[in-house]
Amino acid sequence: MDSNGELARAHADLWKHLFGFLPSAALNCLIELGVPDLIQNHGKPMTVSEIVGELSITNPIKTCCLGSMMDILAHSGFLSREAKGVEDEDIAYSLTTASRLLLKDEPLNLRQFVFYLLGKILAGPWPLLGQWLKNDTPTVFETCYGIPFWELATKSDFGPLFNEAMAVDSRLIGEILVNECKAAFEGLASIVDVAGGTGTLATIIAKNFPTIKCKVFDLPHVVAGLQNNKNLEFIGGDMFEEIPHVHVALLKNILHDWSDEKCIMILKKCKEAISEGEEKSGKVMVIEMVKREDDTVDYQLVRVRLAMDVHMTSCVNGMERNEKEWAHLFFAAGFTTYKITPMSGLISLIELFP
Template identity: 40%
Template sequence: MASNNVLKASEIFEGQVHLYKHLYAHAVDCMSIKWMIELGIPDIIHNHGQPISLPKLVSILQIPPSKVRGVKSLLRYLAHNGFLRIVRVHHSTEENEAFTLTPASHLLVKGTDFCLAPMVKGITNPTLSDIWSHLRKWTYEDDLTLYDVSLGSNFWDILSKNPAMNESFNEAMASDSQMMNLALRGCKWVFEGVETIVDVGGGTGNTAKAICDAFPNVKCTVFDRPQVVEKLSGTKNLTYVGGDMFESIPKADAVLLKWILHDWSDKDCKKILENCREAISGKGKRGKVIVIENVINEGQDEQGLTGLKLLMDVHMTCLFNGKERREEEWKKVFVEAGFQSYKISPFTVHLNLIQIYP
C-alpha cells in the first residue's frame, strides 16, 4: 500500500467505494427492514408457502405501477443483505425471478415464537432517529449520553415519561428474551440445585416464565422498575417485584442479569453486582450470579461477529455510558465487586453465559 500522502489511483477508488457504501447505507439498511415489516412482506411470503414472484407480491400489496420499480429495487437490496433469497421458478415455458425468506427474515414473521419485529420497531423509533447527529457535541460533554445531549434526559427518564415508548421498549426486550429462552433450553445445568432465582430487569417476565415452565419447583421473581411490573400478575411460582437494583435486590439462590450490565459503567456494574452478592448470601450454600452478555474476543471470533460486538459497544457507550467488555474487563468488575471466581460458557452465537461466585 502507498504511504498516507501518496495513494495509488486504485486505492483512491477503493476508498471511495468503501466510503459510499457506508454513507448510502446509513438510513437505508435499517429503514428498509422496517419497510418490509410495515408492508407485511415476511408474513405474505410465509403464508404464500412458496417463493413469490414480484408481480404476485405487487398484486397482493396493491402497489401503484409507478412504484413497482422502487419496490423491486428495495427487495433486491434486501436480498443482497441476506434478508431475502432470490430463486428462479419455472411456470409453463417461462423462467421467472421469485423471492423467499432467509433465517433473518423468518425472524420478522409476526405471530411466530421467535419474532424480532418488535426489536426493529424499537430501534427505528422516529423519536430516536436524529440522536446520532449529535455525536460531535456528545464528544465534548463530560459524562452525558447521546440521549442527554440530544433530548435533554437519559434513556430511563425518557421511558418513564413516555408510556408508548416504554411499552415499545418492553416489547422489544420481550422479543429478544424469546431468543435467549431458546438458548436456555440447552443450559438446564445452570439451574441445577437452584430453588429460587431473581431475574433482575426481567421486564414482563418472558424468561422467568420459561424457567418456571422448565423447572416447576423453582420459584422465580421478576425484579424491575415499578412502572414495568405494577400491572403484571404472577402465578404459583412466579412473582413480580418493583424496585431499584442500585438499592437492593430480593434474596435468592441465584440472580439472573440478562443483557443488563452492558447498559452501565464499571462503577455502576460494581454496585449492581455488590447488591447481587448480598442477595445470594446468608442462605447456607453457595449462591451464584448468572450473567448473559457479550464477551468481545477479536482473537477467536470471526470478523462479522466482532463487528457486531464492536457496533453494540458504540451503542452502549454513546447511548448509556455503558460498554461491551472483553474477558479481562469482566474479570476486573467481578473482582472489584467481591466475587472470587467465574466461568464463561457459550450461549448464543454472539452472547455468552457467565456464572460468577462469591
C-alpha cells in the same frame, strides 16, 4: 493515491459506507408492509409483481424501488433470491431463517425489537454523535432529547416499546439459554431475574424448571399490575438499594447498561442477595456479550459487538466488555471465581461464585 484503481475503489468504499443505513431502512419498510408474511402465506417464492399486486402498489417507479429493496436484503443474505425464468422480472424471493424471525406468527419473532431499534426515537440521536463528543451532556440521547434514556422510558410511549423489545429478545435468548445451559439451572431452589423487565425470561425459566421459585425484580412502574402465578412473583424496587434474597441472582443485559462503578454496586447487591438467601451457596448468572479479540473469524459478530458498544456508550454510558474487563468487575465486587459458557450467537452465560 495511485491510478491503479485505488482511487476508484476508495470512492466505491466511501459510497458503501454512505449507504450503510439503507439495508436497515429497507428491513423496516418491508416489515411495516408485511412483506415477509405475504411471502410466507403465498407458500412459495414470490416475485415483485406478485408482492406489489398484494400490496396494491401500482406506480412502476415504486414497484421498481421495492424490488431494489428486496435485492439489498437478498444481497446481505436476509432474503433468498432465485430466478424463475430467463427474464429479470421472473426473480422470486423466499425467506431465510433470519427473515422468518420477522413473521407475525413466528413464536420467537423479533419484530418489536426492529420497531424499537429502527424507530424514530432511537434513530434521532445518530446525526448528533459529533456534537455530543464535544459537548457536556453525558449521552447522545440527552444531546438529542434533553433527558436521559431511562427518564424517557419512564415518562413516554417509548417505555412500553422498549419493554416489548426487551421481552422479545428475552424470549429468543431464553429458549437458547434453557436448551444450551440446562445444567446451570439444575438443583436451584430460587432465582431472581434482577431488572428482569416484564418477566419474559423468568417465565421461560419457571416453565422449564417448575421446581425453581422465580422472582422478577424491576422498577415499580415496570412490574405494576403484572400477575404473580404458582412459581413466579413480581417485585418492584431499586437494584441499587436491595435485591430480594434468593439462591441465585440473574442479570440479563443489565451490566452493559452501566459504568464500571455502577456495575460493581449492582454485583455487590447481588452477592448480598445470594449470601443471605436460605441456601447460602448461591451464584450470580450474567447473560451478556463477551467481546473477544479473536473474533476476526466471525466478521458479522464482530460488527454487531462493535456497533452495540457505540450504542451502549453513547445512549446510556454503558459498554460491552471483554473477558478482562468483566473479570475486573467480578473481582472488585468480591467474587472469587467465574465461568464463561459461550452460547450460540452473540451471548454468553457467565456464572459468578462468591
